Amino acid sequence: MHELSIAMRVIDxxxxxxxxxxxxxxxxVRLRVGRLAxxxxxxxxxxxxxxxQGTAFEAAxxxxxxxxVRIWCPSCQREVDLPGLVPLACPECGVxxxxxxxxxxxELESLVLAAEVEGAx
Amino acid sequence: xxxxxxxxxxxxxxxxNDELAREMRRGFERLGLLVVxxxxxxxxxxxxxxxxxxxxxxxxxxxxxxxxxxxETDNDARRLAESGAPVRQINTHGLCHLEADMVxxxxxxxxxxxxxxxxxxxxxxxxxxxxxxxxxSVRLALxxxxxxxxxxxxxxxxxxxxxxxxxxxxxLATACEFDRELARANIDTVxxxxxxxxxxxxxxxxxxEWLAYLAERRAGLTAG
Numbered sequence: 001m002h003e004l005s006i007a008m009r010v011i012d013x014x015x016x017x018x019x020x021x022x023x024x025x026x027x028x029v030r031l032r033v034g035r036l037a038x039x040x041x042x043x044x045x046x047x048x049x050x051x052x053q054g055t056a057f058e059a060a061x062x063x064x065x066x067x068x069v070r071i072w073c074p075s076c077q078r079e080v081d082l083p084g085l086v087p088l089a090c091p092e093c094g095v096x097x098x099x100x101x102x103x104x105x106x107e108l109e110s111l112v113l114a115a116e117v118e119g120a121x
Numbered sequence: 122x123x124x125x126x127x128x129x130x131x132x133x134x135x136x137x138n139d140e141l142a143r144e145m146r147r148g149f150e151r152l153g154l155l156v157v158x159x160x161x162x163x164x165x166x167x168x169x170x171x172x173x174x175x176x177x178x179x180x181x182x183x184x185x186x187x188x189x190x191x192x193e194t195d196n197d198a199r200r201l202a203e204s205g206a207p208v209r210q211i212n213t214h215g216l217c218h219l220e221a222d223m224v225x226x227x228x229x230x231x232x233x234x235x236x237x238x239x240x241x242x243x244x245x246x247x248x249x250x251x252x253x254x255x256x257x258s259v260r261l262a263l264x265x266x267x268x269x270x271x272x273x274x275x276x277x278x279x280x281x282x283x284x285x286x287x288x289x290x291x292x293l294a295t296a297c298e299f300d301r302e303l304a305r306a307n308i309d310t311v312x313x314x315x316x317x318x319x320x321x322x323x324x325x326x327x328x329x330e331w332l333a334y335l336a337e338r339r340a341g342l343t344a345g
Contacts (some may be wrong), residue, residue, distance in 0.1 A: 002217050002249035009134050017130050027125055031134075038251030038278040085277045087310040096313040100281070106135060106252060111128040 003039060006106070007047035011055055013108050018056055021113070028061040028112035034105035035069050035085055060112075069103035138253055142221040145256030149233070155339040156239045158257035160279055162272070163245030165265040166289040166322060168197045171240055173322040175204035177332055178238060185238040188227050190219040192244065201242075207231070218249035221256055237339060247276040259338055265290040266299035270307055277311040284315070287331065291321040 014029055029048070033039050041064045048062050069082040073090035079101050080090050089096040133139060149156045159167050171187060178185045186207040189197045198210035209227045211219060224241060233239070241257060243250045262283035264272050267290060273280040280286065286308050294301065301319065308317055316334070320327035 002252070005216065006134055006252070009137075013130070013132055013134065013136075017128060017132075021128050036278050036281055038248055038282075085311075086274055088281070088313055089310075096309070098313040098315070104282075106133065108130045108132045108134055110130050113126040113128055115125045 003043040003047040007051040025114040026060040027114040030109040034067040034103040036103040072099040142254035142256040153343040161263035169322040175206040187240040189242040270304040273307040
């Protein structure tokens, strides 16, 4: 369950960025997780819900953008996205390639700060 | 009233670990020290494989050391110390993987400049260690003949982030009806072109080839 240690880092990072931006209510936390990152999005979501308790992110939605594995196909001479994780081969022509261009991402993409209503708490 | 505002952050979640690992790798490589991070499921035979590697390196007069990660116990460190090499145990107390700062902390006080090879035996786990760079120059994924040929397909992330793979317990291959061609094909499916060593720590099969690879990689560090 390494998702919890990742979730705690997400909250730490997010708190730092939120403080720098002057704080405020957070509507959503957006993440990018590559399919080869070794992280299960659902497990990360649950872990984040736990790690967010008692923080400014407690009520925030967790939005995870899953990044497909993208390889360079030496035969088609272009980058192609894979429908799954394996095989690491071009879905068009079947040629194998270990040249992975995307899919290892594990990033805090953005924080969506909630609309503040004047005069309301 | 103002609308929702999007605060672009675009930060790597493991940035702190990645930065420390990069700094460690630079330091190791400057010293001509080849660091190997060994990853596999529990029971693949990492410790036995490593012990035989350490014994053989010592016979050749190559100074080497190891740090070994486990949730609890120092059993593996005691087994590895039988090789004569300095060994330190990292107990993660429940954490399923090693992180760069844990390795850095356990290297304190060691004369790294006097070493040529340092092995990090990661916690036995096929998922969690994938994301953590430990400052290694070589990541070795191990697969034993008793685990089945399709492990690489089931855990592609771990094999995909490895630089080389070793098949272990080759002496049991016949008893397990292990299909080595299929295993190699599966490794190639998740990491095309990756070099694979077929080994048995018991008979010594494949270990010379593995040691030759290590020497070659180390020579690459000092040349570079």
